[in-house]
Amino acid sequence: MQLTLWTYEGPPHVGAMRIATAMEDVHYVLHAPQGDTYADLLFTMIERLPKRPPVTYTTFQARDLGGDTAELFKTAAREAFERFKPKAMLVGASCTAELIQDDPGGLAKALDLPIPVVALELPSYQRKENWGASETFYQLVRALAQPKTKPAGNGRKSCNILGPTALGFRHRDDLREITGLLSQLGIDINVVAPLGATPADISRLGDADFNVVLYPEIASVAAQWLTRTFGQPSTKVVPIGSGATREFVHEVAQLAGVDASKVLASADARAPWYAKSVDSTYLTNKRVFVFGDATHAVAAARIASRELGFTVVGLGTYSREHAREVREAAKLYGVEPLITDDYLEVEAKVAELQPELVLGSQMERHIAKRLGIPCAVISAPVHVQDFPARYSPQMGFEGANVMFDTWVHPLMMGLEEHLIGMFRGDAEFHEDASPSHLGKSAVQSAVVSKAAATLETSQAISSAARTSAEAIEQAATTKAVVVAVWDAEAEKELKKIPFFVRGKARRNTEIYARDMGLSSISCETLYDAKAHFSR
Numbered sequence: 205m206q207l208t209l210w211t212y213e214g215p216p217h218v219g220a221m222r223i224a225t226a227m228e229d230v231h232y233v234l235h236a237p238q239g240d241t242y243a244d245l246l247f248t249m250i251e252r253l254p255k256r257p258p259v260t261y262t263t264f265q266a267r268d269l270g271g272d273t274a275e276l277f278k279t280a281a282r283e284a285f286e287r288f289k290p291k292a293m294l295v296g297a298s299c300t301a302e303l304i305q306d307d308p309g310g311l312a313k314a315l316d317l318p319i320p321v322v323a324l325e326l327p328s329y330q331r332k333e334n335w336g337a338s339e340t341f342y343q344l345v346r347a348l349a350q351p352k353t354k355p356a357g358n359g360r361k362s363c364n365i366l367g368p369t370a371l372g373f374r375h376r377d378d379l380r381e382i383t384g385l386l387s388q389l390g391i392d393i394n395v396v397a398p399l400g401a402t403p404a405d406i407s408r409l410g411d412a413d414f415n416v417v418l419y420p421e422i423a424s425v426a427a428q429w430l431t432r433t434f435g436q437p438s439t440k441v442v443p444i445g446s447g448a449t450r451e452f453v454h455e456v457a458q459l460a461g462v463d464a465s466k467v468l469a470s471a472d473a474r475a476p477w478y479a480k481s482v483d484s485t486y487l488t489n490k491r492v493f494v495f496g497d498a499t500h501a502v503a504a505a506r507i508a509s510r511e512l513g514f515t516v517v518g519l520g521t522y523s524r525e526h527a528r529e530v531r532e533a534a535k536l537y538g539v540e541p542l543i544t545d546d547y548l549e550v551e552a553k554v555a556e557l558q559p560e561l562v563l564g565s566q567m568e569r570h571i572a573k574r575l576g577i578p579c580a581v582i583s584a585p586v587h588v589q590d591f592p593a594r595y596s597p598q599m600g601f602e603g604a605n606v607m608f609d610t611w612v613h614p615l616m617m618g619l620e621e622h623l624i625g626m627f628r629g630d631a632e633f634h635e636d637a638s639p640s641h642l643g644k645s646a647v648q649s650a651v652v653s654k655a656a657a658t659l660e661t662s663q664a665i666s667s668a669a670r671t672s673a674e675a676i677e678q679a680a681t682t683k684a685v686v687v688a689v690w691d692a693e694a695e696k697e698l699k700k701i702p703f704f705v706r707g708k709a710r711r712n713t714e715i716y717a718r719d720m721g722l723s724s725i726s727c728e729t730l731y732d733a734k735a736h737f738s739r
Contacts, residue, residue, distance in 0.1 A: 210567060212522035212545050212585055216326035216336025217298050218243050223340040224294055225257040225370035226398040230344075231290035232259045233281045235273075235308050236298035251371050251591050260284040262301070274306045281312050285319070292320045292348065292403040294340065299328030320403065322347050332545075334421045334497065335525060337369055341398055345426040348406040351434060361460035362392035364412040364436075366427055367419035368399035373500070373584040374598045375399060378418060381600035382443060385453065386416070388467045391460045410434045414459045418442065418599070420499055421523060444503035446473050446511055446604040473601040475608035479512050490615065491707075493518035493559040495542065495550055495568055496583025498526030500598070502533045504563045504582045507607065509537060517557050518542065520550065547571070558711065561615060566590065578614035582607075688717035690725045697727045712737045 217234060224232040225247055234240070241261055247253045262280045264273050281295060295308040309323025322343050326336050365382065368375035376399075383393060394412035395405045415430055415438040417423045427438040437459060443452035450468060457464035479487065492514040494505045498521045508514040520542025521530045527543045534541035542553055551571045554562060562572040562579040566587045572579035581590050582598070597603040690698070701709050709730075716733035717725050 210547055212547070212565065212567060213333035214243070214246075215299050215328045216331045216333060216339070217296060217324075217328065218246070219333040219336025219338070220294060220296060220324055220326060220340040221247075221257050221259055222333075222337045222369040222371050223344070223398045224259060225253070226368070226400070228400065228402045229291035230258060230294065230403060231284055231288045231292075232257075232294040232296070233277070233284050233308070233312070234259055234261050234296060234298055235277045235280075235301040235306060236261045236263065237300050238263045238265055240298045240300070246371055250586075250588050252588065253370070257370075258288065258290070260288075264301075273301075273304055274311055277306055277308055278311050278315060281308075281317075282315055285315075285317050290319065292322065292344070293317065294322050294324055294344075296324035296326055302328050320347055334523060337422050338425050341366075341369075341422060342426045342429060344398070344403075344406055345409060346429060348403055349409040349430065349433070350407045351410045353408075353411060360390060360392050361413045361462070362394040362411070363456070363460070364394050364409050364415045364430075365396045366415050366417050366438075367423035368396065369419075369422055370399070371584075372399075372419065372422075373581075373586050373590065374596060374603075375419070377595055377597035378599040378603065380595070381597040381602055382416065382418065385443075385449075385467070385600055386456065389453070389457055389460065389464060390462050391456065410436075412436060414438065414456075416456065421497055421526060442499055442503060443599045444500065444603065445507040445607070446476050446601065448503060448506065449473075449600055449604065471601045473604055475601075475604040476511065478608055487612065487615070488513040490514045490561055491517045491557070491559045492561045492563060493554055493557055493568075494582070495520045495522075495562075495564040497521060497565075498523040498529050500583035502529055505533055505537060507604075508563065508611075511604075512608070512611070514561070517559055518553060520544065520553070551575075558707075560707070561611065563611065580607075580611045580614055688714055688722050688725050688729075694725050694727050694730050697730055709734070 217236075217240075220232060221234075221243055224230050241263070244256050244259070247257050248255075260280055260283075262273070262276050264276050281293070284290075285293065293312070295312040297306070297308055309321075309325070312321045312323065322340075324340055324343060326339060331339075363386065365379065365386075368379045379396065379399060383396075386393060395401060395409055397406060397409065409430060410433075413436070415423075415427045415436050417427045417438050417440075420442070427436075430436045431438055439452065439455050439459070441448055441452040441455050443449040450471075453464045453468055490513075492508045494501050494508065494516060495518070496504070501519060501521050505516050505519050509516050516537040516539060519530060519534045519537060519539055521527060522543075522545040523530075524543060524545070527541070530543065531541045542550065544550065547567045550564075550568065551574075554568070554571055554577070555575060559577060562568050562577050563582045564572075564579065565583045565585050566581060567585065569579045569581055595602075596606050598607060698706065698710060698713075713725055713730050713733040716736055717729055722729060
């Protein structure tokens with residue numbers, strides 16, 4: 205049932221497609237039924253690539269299952285080699301083809317093709333897209349990488365940049381940003397992989413002095429193998445945010461034995477100054493909910509808390525393979541980590557926490573839109589608008605500048621809040637006004653924040669309906685709770701509270717009223733709640 209709704213990651217063969225599509229002179233022969241070619245659209249319609257992925261599908265049909273599907277695969281592999289003339293080939297099966305157990309690796313070996321053929325075993329029913337990409341890259345590196353062959357050159361240290369793929373969130377621009385940063389440090393780039401790499405490039409990975417791991421979900425396993433096999437150290441810091449970028453510069457400078465002081469002194473990092481400026485003091489303690497792949501979620505939480513002064517009220521990931529990092533980060537902010545790939549659970553948590561900003565994937569963008577909450581996208585899965593034509597990295601100092609703009613602009617500006625306070629009751633500047641650039645629909649969605657308790661109840665009931673009888677019973681109990689309604693005098697009194705703490709006062713009062721079993725909230729209830737939470 206969940207597959208008919210939405211998923212954060214595709215099956216692992218989509219991850220393999222991301223590696224093949226990112227590289228040059230590599231072809232992927234995928235044993236798959238008709239219909240699995242839908243994955244091409246991810247690259248041509250979402251990422252807007254000018255060519256379709258280098259994938260040949262066997263596209264067997266139902267009537268073929270009574271015949272020799274193995275021969276269909278061998279024919280497809282042979283014809284793909286003759287037509288595309290790749291320098292290396294990947295072979296594997298989609299989730300459906302996996303069930304018929306034709307062994308694409310063994311069949312391809314029997315063809316005795318004159319190029320390296322890497323057989324992929326991607327368990328579709330246990331693993332997902334990012335794991336598939338990681339495993340595919342690891343198998344390619346393991347099959348093709350050779351020990352250092354080039355003699356010592358100009359004395360400059362060199363590195364490999366590992367991790368950027370096709371369909372990656374801002375990978376193209378991140379690569380440009382980090383390549384420029386390494387160049388400023390006087391570090392040569394040996395190979396970038398998988399994006400833009402050929403099989404010959406993969407064979408030269410051993411020539412580098414160390415590896416820069418940009419996306420651990422994709423490259424950490426391959427980097428660990430390179431460390432064990434060739435003794436190459438790898439970076440641990442992911443340069444997302446001003447602070448992390450500075451730490452990254454220090455780390456690579458130490459690995460390369462160069463001086464980083466000039467690069468750091470000349471860094472064009474406007475985001476830290478903007479975040480400290482007078483106009484940005486309204487950012488302090490804005491409540492933010494963060495969800496995405498582990499790398500981007502952990503980085504976003506750090507930026508939100510340390511660099512923008514937000515309060516992280518929720519942190520989670522769908523990347524179960526990297527859940528440990530998210531759990532460790534959640535401890536820093538005193539929040540319970542949310543590890544799930546069910547977007548309905550994420551929606552229920554957002555509705556419960558009522559953050560003032562959501563930082564997530566395109567899934568959270570839809571959730572936030574339904575709940576009338578500002579949102580910025582920080583992670584895959586993403587949609588076409590997250591592959592902008594402009595230069596828009598997430599990494600490096602320019603990436604920090606981009607994120608400051610992207611995260612802050614959806615929020616109501618301090619001056620706008622001030623005007624709402626001055627002209628309370630005016631047609632435009634009133635208590636329930638949303639940021640002006642969000643339009644009338646945002647104003648209408650403000651009802652959500654006023655009916656938070658009702659929304660929370662409906663989410664609990666929705667969650668219960670799709671889980672178990674025990675959860676249904678719990679939802680029924682929740683439904684029985686009376687929702688307290690604010691009377692006119694209490695609403696008027698609430699408006700006297702400064703805007704930057706008004707939301708907290710409203711939430712605390714409603715919690716107090718529910719705990720006390722009150723059906724309405726009066727001025728007296730407001731004062732009692734204040735006294736209760738001040739103890």
